Amino acid sequence: MSAREKSPASSRSSSATPPPIGESASPAANSAQGTSNANASASGNAPPAGTAAAPQGAFVMPPGMTMPPGMQFLPYFPQPAAAAAAAAAAAASGGSGGGAASDSSDPNGAAAQPQQMMIHPAFIPQMYSYPYPGMLTAGMKLKRRQVKNACTNCQKACKKCDDERPCPRCVKYGIADECQDSVRKERRKGIKRGSYKKKGELTSLSSFWFGRGDFFRLSGCIYLMLRTSRRW
DNA sequence: GCCATCGGACTTTCAACCAA
DNA sequence: TGGTTGAAAGTCCGATGGCC
Ligand SMILES: [Zn+2]
Ligand SMILES: [Zn+2]
Numbered sequence: 438m439s440a441r442e443k444s445p446a447s448s449r450s451s452s453a454t455p456p457p458i459g460e461s462a463s464p465a466a467n468s469a470q471g472t473s474n475a476n477a478s479a480s481g482n483a484p485p486a487g488t489a490a491a492p493q494g495a496f497v498m499p500p501g502m503t504m505p506p507g508m509q510f511l512p513y514f515p516q517p518a519a520a521a522a523a524a525a526a527a528a529a530s531g532g533s534g535g536g537a538a539s540d541s542s543d544p545n546g547a548a549a550q551p552q553q554m555m556i557h558p559a560f561i562p563q564m565y566s567y568p569y570p571g572m573l574t575a576g577m578k579l580k581r582r583q584v585k586n587a588c589t590n591c592q593k594a595c596k597k598c599d600d601e602r603p604c605p606r607c608v609k610y611g612i613a614d615e616c617q618d619s620v621r622k623e624r625r626k627g628i629k630r631g632s633y634k635k636k637g638e639l640t641s642l643s644s645f646w647f648g649r650g651d652f653f654r655l656s657g658c659i660y661l662m663l664r665t666s667r668r669w
Numbered sequence: 670g671c672c673a674t675c676g677g678a679c680t681t682t683c684a685a686c687c688a689a
Numbered sequence: 690t691g692g693t694t695g696a697a698a699g700t701c702c703g704a705t706g707g708c709c
Binding site: 580581582583585594595621624625626627628629630631632633 | 673674675676678679680681682683684685686687
């Protein structure tokens with residue numbers, strides 16, 4: 438497509454045009470860890486699902502569903518000051534900061550004051566793996582997670598990038614200093630679209646929704662809220 | 670086996686549309 | 690005005706071929 442500009446990566450100083458990093462897995466495997474970096478780091482310091490005693494107010498997985506490794510569902514009521522910090526942490530961690538749960542300001546401390554329910558920083562990276570793995574049923578497949586903005590090197594090579602800068606791929610190939618966010622075009626405005634079709638019956642409607650990122654991006658949170666009887 | 674290249678499947682984003 | 694739609698813009702899987 439026009440957006441795709443295939444330029445030989447070798448035009449760069451070369452010795453080091455980066456090859457794929459950890460890209461040998463099957464599509465399914467890739468998707469499953471899709472969140473690759475996020476999950477990898479998250480699983481490092483989160484207790485295995487179902488093994489830890491559920492803390493007060495912790496989410497209990499419904500029958501037939503399993504808590505994915507590294508996942509944790511904890512109601513999060515940050516204090517005003519903590520809220521900003523948490524938001525910053527979440528933003529900083531992007532998709533790769535699964536370990537944020539180890540914050541010294543653990544939001545789930547007993548002293549946390551209910552102010553406004555927020556997404557626990559540790560949960561945010563997981564939200565980008567949807568359908569939320571626990572909701573996955575036979576026939577559904579995990580969607581591939583994409584970074585918001587690949588670095589210029591990965592973009593040229595059409596390879597998987599990361600939210601971190603320098604990204605792991607650039608680091609591995611010694612071109613960390615060249616790792617920069619690619620510049621996104623501004624979307625054109627004023628394009629007329631004609632009238633919209635209406636979606637049909639329920640079945641196609643539901644499959645439609647299950648194919649939408651907008652839906653799954655929030656589904657984990659909504660699902661959690663629906664399944665718990667706690668007051669949010 | 671390692672790596673670059675790249676076609677195209679797939680995902681994300683967000684302005685236009687539209688019903689309430 | 691908020692929710693829905695759908696296409697633009699983007700990511701990156703995986704096939705292919707060259708090189709050592
Ligand atoms: Zn990158
Ligand atoms: Zn990079």
